[in-house]
Amino acid sequence: MKKKLWMIFGPVIVAIVALLILLWAPINFKTVTPTKVQQAATSLDVRVLKGESVKNAAEKENYIPIIGSSELSRMDPFHPSSMAQKYHWKNKPFLLGNPGTASLTQAMNVGGMANLKGNKAVMIISPQWFTKSGVQAEAFKYFLSPLQLTGFILNSDHGDKAMNKYVANRIIDLGVSKGVIEDNALERISEGKQITSFQRFYIKRVSRASLQSQDNLFGSISMNNHQKIIDKASSKLPDTYDYKHLNKLAGKMAKEHSTDNELQIGNNFYNKQLKKNIITYRNTHKHVTYTHSPEYNDFQALLYMFAQNKVEVMFVIQPINPYWVKYTGMPLSSITNFDTKIKYQLKSQGFNNIVDLSQVKNPNYIAEDTIHMGWRGWLMMDHRLKNYYKDKKANPKNTQYKMDDYFLTDKWANDTNFSN
């Protein structure tokens, strides 16, 4: 009888014990190798964004993260990853962003990058995030990492209280639910309370321990690989770096890639996304404004995360294809007002390194398609990155931030009447 029962349940029990060991035993599974990190730097795999182990390993090597969204997948020869490879930058870009990632997702992401402390980062801002309704709940939920969430909850005992409260509230409002105990802990943080010692114990020892093991085990296996695309892109660049020459080359290459339309939109994108229904976009952006948005508060949460870790950040304001702007009837004031507001939020708190590509003298072929930078846009950014990437340590002089929690309020989200 006993033998029969063992034959039935034995394999299941063995499997369960093996699983428990795999997930909770304090074993450090060393799966992240330098080759993996190199692949992860351009892979744009969601697991890299949502995980922690690969990014923390990258911070120990010569990588500086570029945090952004969909533009990062526009890998033409002038993409920073391609340029860094061709011209042997001392530090290489580590790309973090996908279509749909905006400030709050990146705030969680930066919050989870423990080894970013005291280092540099680049942040690409898209005006399109700053819509009236802000980030879409579905997109945020998709990119929300349970691992980073547990990290945020555990870190809530230090750092800025107003920011922790704000983020917890926002996560709850966007409809995230990752387990009863995590939900209750978030609830407490959103009320400005400390989490209970049981919550701390459970989230640290049970949830997070298992998530960390999972991240170690599965966070970097069979990732997307873009290395070939980068190799091909960088092979098209001349051997010597000469900005003027490259600038001409970028314009020329872009022109060859956008022959199907007069809007300087890449053929591929144009044929796939626009050709059939382009007419439906004509003059549809006449009343677009990017100055009233909860995204400003989310963005502030991200700034807090940078400030807490004393990260030196270069902010890049992404350009919009000027021909597309004209076609959709977007008033220029939409862009300039956004610029003024976001720069005010940055500068008044001590974030002074801003590369504004939204208003340049010659905006021809600055974008790859409609709203994503590319070609000359990348080159202009690269020109600034070149020096910035010489050293990955933050200069303490540049991280003297003066954070103001007014920027977390509804009032600021809708404020257009501020002094410069």
Added chain:
Amino acid sequence: MHNITPYSSPHYFIYLLILLLPIIIGLWFGKRFKIYDFFATIVILITAFFGGNMSQGISLIAYVLFEMLVVFGYLSYRKKHNSFGIFSLFVFLAIVPLIFVKLDPLINNPTISLFAFMGISYLTFKSVEIVMEMRDGVIKEIKPFEFMRFLLFFPTITSGPIDRFRRFQKDVLNAPSREEYIELLRSGVNKLMQGLLYKFIIGYIFGTLLLPRVTVMAMASRGQAPLGLSWYVLAYMYVYSMYLFFDFAGYSLFAVAISNFMGVKTPMNFNAPFKSKNIKDFWNRWHMTLSFWFRDFIYMRLTFTIIKHKWIKNRVAIANVSYFALFLIMGIWHGETWYYIVYGIFHALAMITNDAWLRYKRKHRKQIPSNKFTEAFAIFLTFNIVCFSFLIFSGFLNTLWFS
């Protein structure tokens, strides 16, 4: 609290097995705890239907009460009389709630489906079976408690397999012997593990990882050829078919496994359907409890009625008409959209063609070769025809052409 869909996440099994433990211990010692069974059923029903705004739970209660009225109304009538008209009326009454729910999407007025809850189809199949077997005289007596226990047997409540009342009674009226129960535990553990592999690993790969990708690719290249066709549509067809099978077969294995732990031999739903040699063989292996239900309670009965009343003389024609009726009803049951109806008609035509081919083959047995290669070809052909029918069923063509 939200409704917890049974078997939808691995966590569910941990809670479920804890709930089952007293039942398992009882059966080990040859005992059934009626009251605990009842309690466990209530717990599962509450978590599955009474989360959120409770509308599903209220519908379930209303539905069960209504079906009780129908079934016991007919039982008391059947004891004295046996008219075909009254019988038909009661069958119709038994399916009225389901008709309401199924008509909803057509009418654009969601309030009409008073009875909408997950699993209403499967409970209706069970109720109709009871009414029909009462008419046949094989179910003579049934207590309200027994009816409810059969209808609300929780391992199978949301999506089958569809058990039969008399078979079910045989299991629950007695506790299995120790040997029998050990065998049930073995079968239960195997099926549970196989189900986990099917639903949470293979089904996940096809449904969650691959399906969205091929969908996007197929939609992106729909401008390239007439009817939006591209190789990605073909890829979609296979990926969707695999997803459909592994997800549903996985679920069915869970339901049978949990039944086994409770000492009930719920019938299996799938028997290696992609190994079928022809379409008839396929329907004897795919969603078996549903196809057997349709066979016994629609196809056979219609065939007998036609023969009895001599409406049609030709045997082949009788079979063909009944196939059409069966698959059209099955299509309509799936939902009131063109693709479910076309799916039904497609399978009816496939069955008719298949029968014709089998007749032809019987007549020309000598001329038609039959060996390993023809058999492999038959399996390949059947598999592709079935996958094509699932492409219709998936509704993807609707998205591809009309959105």
